[in-house]
Amino acid sequence: MAGRSKKYRVLIGKPGLDGHDRGAKVLARALRDAGFEAVYTGIRRTPEEIAAAAVQEDVSAVGLSSLSGAHLRLFPAVVEALKQRGAGDIPVLGGGVIPDEDLNALKQAGIVEVYTPGTSLAQVIEAFEKACDRHHQGRSKT
Amino acid sequence: MNREDLLQGLKARDPRAIARAISLVEDGDPLSETILGSLDESRIEQALVLGITGPPGAGKSTLTDQIILGYRARSQRIGVIAIDPSSAISGGAFLGDRIRMMRHALDSDVVVRSMATRGRLGGLCAAAGATVRILASSGCSPVIIETVGVGQSEMDIIRLADVTALVLAPGLGDDIQAMKAGLLEVADILVVNKADCAGAETLAMDMEAVARESRDKGGSTEVCMTVASRGEGVAELLETVAALEKIYRQGGEHGRRRRHAHDLEVLDWALELLRPKLLEKIAKSGTNRTGDPRLKAAAILKGF
Numbered sequence: 001m002a003g004r005s006k007k008y009r010v011l012i013g014k015p016g017l018d019g020h021d022r023g024a025k026v027l028a029r030a031l032r033d034a035g036f037e038a039v040y041t042g043i044r045r046t047p048e049e050i051a052a053a054a055v056q057e058d059v060s061a062v063g064l065s066s067l068s069g070a071h072l073r074l075f076p077a078v079v080e081a082l083k084q085r086g087a088g089d090i091p092v093l094g095g096g097v098i099p100d101e102d103l104n105a106l107k108q109a110g111i112v113e114v115y116t117p118g119t120s121l122a123q124v125i126e127a128f129e130k131a132c133d134r135h136h137q138g139r140s141k142t
Numbered sequence: 143m144n145r146e147d148l149l150q151g152l153k154a155r156d157p158r159a160i161a162r163a164i165s166l167v168e169d170g171d172p173l174s175e176t177i178l179g180s181l182d183e184s185r186i187e188q189a190l191v192l193g194i195t196g197p198p199g200a201g202k203s204t205l206t207d208q209i210i211l212g213y214r215a216r217s218q219r220i221g222v223i224a225i226d227p228s229s230a231i232s233g234g235a236f237l238g239d240r241i242r243m244m245r246h247a248l249d250s251d252v253v254v255r256s257m258a259t260r261g262r263l264g265g266l267c268a269a270a271g272a273t274v275r276i277l278a279s280s281g282c283s284p285v286i287i288e289t290v291g292v293g294q295s296e297m298d299i300i301r302l303a304d305v306t307a308l309v310l311a312p313g314l315g316d317d318i319q320a321m322k323a324g325l326l327e328v329a330d331i332l333v334v335n336k337a338d339c340a341g342a343e344t345l346a347m348d349m350e351a352v353a354r355e356s357r358d359k360g361g362s363t364e365v366c367m368t369v370a371s372r373g374e375g376v377a378e379l380l381e382t383v384a385a386l387e388k389i390y391r392q393g394g395e396h397g398r399r400r401r402h403a404h405d406l407e408v409l410d411w412a413l414e415l416l417r418p419k420l421l422e423k424i425a426k427s428g429t430n431r432t433g434d435p436r437l438k439a440a441a442i443l444k445g446f
Contacts, residue, residue: 006169007233007260032234037258042241049247053240056254058161086158139143 008132011039011059013050015078018068019043023096027063030121031128047074051081054090060135061128066096076109089138091131095124145173149180155280157250163276164255168269178272181279187400189278190387191285193303195265195325198291200309201335203242205370206288210246212380213284219251221277221285225267228258235259239288253277265289265296268414271407274302292325300328301403304396305386307331307366307379310349312341326352330363330386333379337367362389 012028014021021043031038039057041050054062062082064075075094082090094106095115106114113127143151143162151159167174194202194209206222213220224239235258246252255277257267266289277285289299300306308329313336326332332349334342349365356363364382368375390396423442 007258009165028236032229032236033232035232035234037228037235037237037256039237039240039256041244041247042238045244045247049244052157052247053244053254055157056161057237057240057256058158058165 006136007035007037008061008128008136009037009039009057009059010061010063010128010132011041011050011054011057012063012065013041013045013053013078014043014065015045015047015050015074016066016068016070017044018066018070020067021065023067024063024065027065027095027121027124030125031063034125034129036125036128036132047077047081050078051085051087054082055085055087059090060132060139062090062092063124063128064092064094064096066094066098069097071096071098072102072105075106075111079110089135091135093124093127093131095119145176148173149176152177152180152276152280157253160253160276160280161255164269164273167272167276168257168260168267174272178275181275183279185281185283186275186278189283189285190383191274191278191287191302191304192383193287193289193299193306194309195289195292195296195299195306195329196309196311196333196335197293197314200291200311200314201368201370202288202291202309203239205309205333205335205368205376206239206286207243207245208368208370208373208376209286209380210243210252211373212376214246214249214252217251218283219281220253221274221280221282222252222254222288223270223273223277223285224254224256224288225265225270225290226256226258227290228260230261233260253280253282259290263296264298265292266298266302268410270298271302271403297325297328300325301399301406304390304399305330305383307333307383309333309335310345311336312339312345327356331379331382332363332365334365334367335370337375338369342367362386 010031012024014024028038028040041053064078066074079092082088091112093113094111098114098116103114112131115124148159152163163177167177194206196202210220226235226237228235237256240254240256243254259267262268274285306329308325332353334346334349346367353363353365366375366379366382368379
């Protein structure tokens with residue numbers, strides 16, 4: 001059971017108009033196989049829709065996938081939408097076709113980790129694990 | 143979110159508080175008892191619990207989406223519990239029912255919660271009953287429960303729901319014949335979805351025969367035809383749900399079902415709470431792992 005007693009809930013979303021969700025689905029399945037409960041919202045969602053779903057599902061992390069080049073606009077918009085719903089504590093991770101020169105800007109906008117093509121699934125899952133660990137710790141302290 | 147914020151938030155219908163309360167109860171957190179003890183029992187009594195069940199691919203999520211639309215047109219606040227199976231190997235789950243319901247994502251009066259079965263058989267998850275109560279207490283009525291895609295024996299929904307719709311579609315073949323001794327006998331509404339597809343008429347005739355048989359025995363089973371992808375037949379389905387709810391409430395069936403469900407859920411939890419104590423007793427009962435297990439169980443429970 002992936003060596004963990006607590007079940008982590010995460011949400012995988014695809015903001016924007018890009019309809020290519022093979023990567024998002026591969027990741028959601030890999031998370032399932034690593035013992036996570038992964039909620040998938042499907043393609044072409046707005047940042048607000050993804051944030052609202054993340055709040056209703058009480059997830060400990062949100063993963064975003066973008067292959068369209070609109071990540072600089074969309075990923076920070078999800079972080080912002082979460083904050084507006086009082087859920088700024090939920091960490092946001094991103095991945096997709098993202099040029100190296102954008103990585104800093106995304107991290108500065110509050111995206112915890114950003115993964116580009118060639119990253120192993122194990123590495124991404126470890127990042128989700130860490131993000132969820134931290135979120136759960138914060139959750140039980142309050 | 144501290145305890146007071148959580149309880150205040152629940153009263154104020156704060157989406158985060160509702161969602162967190164469900165998680166805490168699902169994870170068996172010590173706060174669960176406080177949360178469950180704070181709920182509004184009269185709202186829970188008044189709420190309609192609508193079960194949507196059926197084999198995989200029959201159109202449960204698409205129909206649920208349309209049912210939400212129908213109730214929202216009447217300004218009702220809706221709760222949806224969408225259940226998918228947990229992996230038996232990893233314990234994880236892919237929860238994808240929401241994809242069909244995302245058009246309601248920004249509607250704060252549609253509260254959708256995806257849940258994994260977490261090893262529970264029967265088509266529900268262990269926290270389904272508690273989640274129904276949390277949602278109903280927050281003003282949701284109906285609370286819709288969409289079960290995992292079921293076969294013949296996943297009947298737990300019948301217990302928990304006030305009205306259960308079994309969604310079927312043409313082309314599922316002999317599976318439906320095989321269900322005759324299972325869900326078909328006990329569902330309140332038999333929905334023939336994908337009614338525009340070949341084979342729908344035959345399926346509807348078969349279902350009418352099942353419904354007649356049930357009515358002959360004093361039941362009130364109804365048959366509805368829908369094309370969920372286009373919303374056709376959904377208004378009639380909701381009328382049927384309302385009519386059955388009225389019959390059940392007036393005839394005492396509603397109360398009987400709720401009491402029965404309550405007792406069984408208490409039993410479930412009692413057994414669950416007893417489990418660690420029993421395991422301890424078993425471990426202490428000696429190193430001998432042969433002999434009849436049933437006789438051993440009786441011996442352990444002697445004087446209980």
